[in-house]
Amino acid sequence: MACRRKRPRLSANEEADGSADFDRFYFRAYGDISIHETMLGDTARTNSYRSAIFGSGAIKDKVILDVGAGTGILSVFCAQAGAKHVYAVEASSMAEQAKLVIKCNGVEDRVSVIQGKVEDIELPEMVDVIVSEWMGYLLVYEWMLSSIIFAREKWLKNNGVLFPNTASVFIAPLGDCEDLRDRLKFWEEMRPLYGVEMASLQAYARKCLTDVVHVQLVPPQNVQAHACQVCHINLKTVQEEDLSSVKGNFQFKCFGYSRVCGFVVWFDVTFPDHSQLSTSPYAEPTHWEQCIVYTKETQDVAQDTEITGTLELKPHRKVSRYVEVDLTYKFGNSEETHKQSYSMDEGAGS
């Protein structure tokens, strides 16, 4: 089954501040069926969780908290893998559907669905394991990771474990970007097509396209160097304050001659059995695809050209569930360090 569609972007009033107003939108999106088709139609994602839950001894006879349970599938996996009890917490109206799913699978004696935000609900006991699929584009989009930290602090036993238990962000230079080139060249095609010269719009198009994060699949041959892990998050120890700025340095040597026009960013998570869910261009495609940020100008690089820089992800200043990306980069021994910022919000960049 092919991955049907991308995870919908969230929409919000620009002036919302990431609190109550925005959360209504957030949970409304997860109340719609389409987002669940996307997530369950993504077999790489769902099977990674399934095999980690079944393949690990960490679930059997344990008490589990499923944060953002959605349709309840991860809770059913846990019950099937022998969990003692599962608390399936879901804020959206999908909680009602999860109850039906739990019942149809004959595990209602061991799975309790609780409708509410994990920040608001009460559980009758501490849990051994937290299971959650909280990852957004660029890993952090939606910033649901905050809720996992909250749940860990309040409900996870000291020796408890998390599924996933680590998350990493990777970056690599993008060579020879056909899509950007095609989208800029489009404006040269208006004259032969309609007899109207519109190449003057290329500069504006480039500005629009280099201001935002693009979600799309990147063919492996367009990755121009060994990727660099810019940050590694241990879910057991990460603190809320660490999320105000998720950042790190990168350094790579380009494989060969190419024209670099941006960077590709993706993430991996790992589970307690050391299995992995990767959204890399080299892995089975997922609905997260990869994220691209274009540089303002393309740069020809020769073999072994070194590119160094920093990547920083932080909550968007206007809507805190969105992401702002700050990038610096330098080619070889150039004196010049380029700085660029990108927005990942609801509308642009697809």
Add this chain to the structure above:
Amino acid sequence: MACRRKRPRLSANEEADGSADFDRFYFRAYGDISIHETMLGDTARTNSYRSAIFGSGAIKDKVILDVGAGTGILSVFCAQAGAKHVYAVEASSMAEQAKLVIKCNGVEDRVSVIQGKVEDIELPEMVDVIVSEWMGYLLVYEWMLSSIIFAREKWLKNNGVLFPNTASVFIAPLGDCEDLRDRLKFWEEMRPLYGVEMASLQAYARKCLTDVVHVQLVPPQNVQAHACQVCHINLKTVQEEDLSSVKGNFQFKCFGYSRVCGFVVWFDVTFPDHSQLSTSPYAEPTHWEQCIVYTKETQDVAQDTEITGTLELKPHRKVSRYVEVDLTYKFGNSEETHKQSYSMDEGAGS
């Protein structure tokens, strides 16, 4: 050149009331490059305007108002077709780009770009012709037609003409809907795929999918009767109050045996030279594609079964640039008249 993408949906805070707040979003969307790629990449759309402007005697030596000029391409067409002067009014930041396009095409002496909403700006003279591409999904989505009426009342001479000058909405029954069937069947596939029974979600999925308007291309063979024109708008005479409810009756006889699971809705507009831009399933595809509304239950129909009903389009009660669809329909001599409402908003239904 294939149509690249759909016109983006607008996003807005649920509580916005269609006035200042929402308009900021609206014009921001048109300030981004992607929407203009969509519109100009739609050759059926753009060539219809081009041939109507060039093929009609109504432009030469006339004063033109282009409402929502965008990149300015329709204004350039008018100048090329011999307009005496064109006022290109554009509220979004795209106005700056339109100025460059006008200049590059050597028509800056005959085209003035005015940044502002047509409701706010002043022109030095009355105009002979209003040109505008104001149509949204279901014809009325975005409700930009209000701005055309405003512009007509304030700036069009008594004997002036409009491009387009008429608009019609059509409806037809949709037979044998694979997409809906596939999306519902999806939930049966979870058991073989993941060992989790999720067919119980079908009812909820059906509810979600039958609450909203879907934008997609409908193959002509899925149209199950001769379409019915439910309303016809004369742009010269339509009044603002007519837009509070765009509605009409329909009646068709089904071609043959089929399973009807909804209706397909589309629109046509015509130009003063009687040429047409059609978004019908039988015409060249456009970025508007077609709109589908699903019925709560499918209905088997035999050849010549009559379906009668009413279609009503009105501003959404929460966000007035969105659309609410009220549909009633009856099969054959059945006593039962079905009533159903749909929302066309920013998120769902793609």
